[in-house]
Amino acid sequence: xxxxxxxxxxxxxxxxxxxxxxxxxxxxxxxxxxxxxxxxxxxxxxxxxxxxxxxxxxxxxxxxxxxxxxxxxxxxxxxxxxxxxxxxxxxxxxxxxxxxxxxxxxxxxxxxxxxxxxxxxxxxxxxxxxxxxxxxxxxxxxxxxxxxxxxxxxxxxxxxxxxxxxxxxxxxxxxxxxxxxxxxxxxxxxxxxxxxxxxxxxxxxxxxxxxxxxxxxxxxxxxxxxxxxxxxxxxxxxxxxxxxxxxxxxxxxxxxxxxxxxxxxxxxxxxxxxxxxxxxxxxxxxxxxxxxxxxxxxxxxxxxxxxxxxxxxxxxxxxxxxxxxxxxxxxxxxxxxxxxxxxxxxxxxxxxxxxxxxxxxxxxxxxxxxx
Numbered sequence: 581x582x583x584x585x586x587x588x589x590x591x592x593x594x595x596x597x598x599x600x601x602x603x604x605x606x607x608x609x610x611x612x613x614x615x616x617x618x619x620x621x622x623x624x625x626x627x628x629x630x631x632x633x634x635x636x637x638x639x640x641x642x643x644x645x646x647x648x649x650x651x652x653x654x655x656x657x658x659x660x661x662x663x664x665x666x667x668x669x670x671x672x673x674x675x676x677x678x679x680x681x682x683x684x685x686x687x688x689x690x691x692x693x694x695x696x697x698x699x700x701x702x703x704x705x706x707x708x709x710x711x712x713x714x715x716x717x718x719x720x721x722x723x724x725x726x727x728x729x730x731x732x733x734x735x736x737x738x739x740x741x742x743x744x745x746x747x748x749x750x751x752x753x754x755x756x757x758x759x760x761x762x763x764x765x766x767x768x769x770x771x772x773x774x775x776x777x778x779x780x781x782x783x784x785x786x787x788x789x790x791x792x793x794x795x796x797x798x799x800x801x802x803x804x805x806x807x808x809x810x811x812x813x814x815x816x817x818x819x820x821x822x823x824x825x826x827x828x829x830x831x832x833x834x835x836x837x838x839x840x841x842x843x844x845x846x847x848x849x850x851x852x853x854x855x856x857x858x859x860x861x862x863x864x865x866x867x868x869x870x871x872x873x874x875x876x877x878x879x880x881x882x883x884x885x886x887x888x889x890x891x892x893x894x895x896x897x898x899x900x901x902x903x904x905x906x907x908x909x910x911x912x913x914x915x916x917x918x919x920x921x922x923x924x925x926x927x928x929x930x931x932x933x934x935x936x937x938x939x940x941x942x943x944x945x946x947x948x949x950x951x
Contacts, residue, residue, distance in 0.1 A: 582619035583634070586612045590641065606645055613641035617654070625663070632658075632668025639675050643845065648686075651679040674698065674760075678768070678844045681758050691773040692756070695791030698844040699723060702764035703837035711765040715835060718924050718949075723769055723841075724755045725920040726825050729818070730794045731771070734786040739817040741918055742893060748779055753787075760844075768844055791843070798841055799852045801826040804861050820869065823862055824921050828949050830859035835951040859948075866946065879935040879943070884909070885950060888930045893917055898944065900932055911942040925949055 593608035616638040623631050635658040642650040655676035658664060664672075678696060685692065699719065705712060728745045731753050737746075744750065752774035760766035771790055774780065780787065793812075800809035801823055813819040831837050833856040842851035886902035893914055901908045911934055925947065933945040 582615045586615035609644040628663050632664045636671045648679040648683050692770045693773050693788050693790050696770045696844040698768045700766040700840045701836045704835050706765050706836045721924045727755050733818050797822050802852050827862040830854040832951045882934050884932045888925045911944045914944040
């Protein structure tokens with residue numbers, strides 16, 4: 581009975597939230613949390629799976645109320661039990677760490693837009709709680725760059741091929757790296773709310789949803805077909821850019837073989853999973869798009885693998901030290917290379933698709949990291 585009431589209140593709260601009635605939504609979520617707590621206390625201790633599901637639900641509902649100390653009480657109480665299933669322990673750890681972050685931010689006066697992205701990687705050279713520093717640094721930069729691109733799109737900025745985001749965007753929208761709960765290797769990212777929203781008139785509702793929009797984009801890019809991505813990102817330049825940025829998140833199977841990205845605050849949302857096959861599917865889409873826009877040519881197509889040693893995009897070239905050569909080679913006509921994509925690859929292993937002229941000159945076609 582208590583659980584049924586909780587579901588009813590939660591459903592009404594979601595409807596109120598969609599209608600913009602935040603006060604009513606908070607009150608309904610509080611009622612839902614109280615009913616779920618009553619349901620939890622009445623459960624048979626032998627029903628461990630049901631206990632785990634209900635404990636996670638209760639903590640999640642208190643989180644939606646903003647009652648973070650109550651989240652702490654529920655999560656710590658049930659994490660101390662030695663009979664909850666693994667999935668419940670993991671989810672309670674996630675929501676507890678997120679609640680602790682919220683408490684600290686509230687005390688410091690720092691405000692963030694809604695939502696938090698949790699990224700986890702596993703397999704290969706990744707072990708529980710640890711990963712190579714260069715690898716982590718690169719993945720953090722890749723997620724940051726997708727955030728900036730999402731913000732620019734929501735602000736109706738022209739697609740940026742060169743340089744960094746504008747000074748205003750970098751100053752006002754600061755991504756933060758947060759401590760994540762235990763896992764294979766995890767990190768969490770949030771975007772600080774602009775202190776001067778007057779710099780971005782009429783953008784407040786869109787900016788508040790930037791985290792949700794990023795998750796929608798990444799989810800659509802991870803699908804085998806990209807019809808949904810076309811609906812979410814109508815601009816073809818932005819769409820192609822998001823596909824390339826998302827591709828570099830996906831594993832090749834060498835350094836790691838699985839990446840998950842999900843909301844840390846919406847435990848009901850399914851994780852977005854990238855496997856080596858995900859990269860292959862995105863590559864297929866990008867090749868098809870490239871062939872559709874390029875002029876037919878008789879030039880030989882090749883794929884080079886090696887270390888990206890240098891680049892000068894304003895002068896239209898990159899320099900690669902290939903695996904099968906003693907000297908670096910220059911690849912020209914890099915017109916559609918995006919700084920956000922190629923920048924983190926310098927001095928890293930990459931795969932470059934090229935066309936080869938009869939005189940041996942390499943013409944750029946595509947570039948991706950080789951994890």
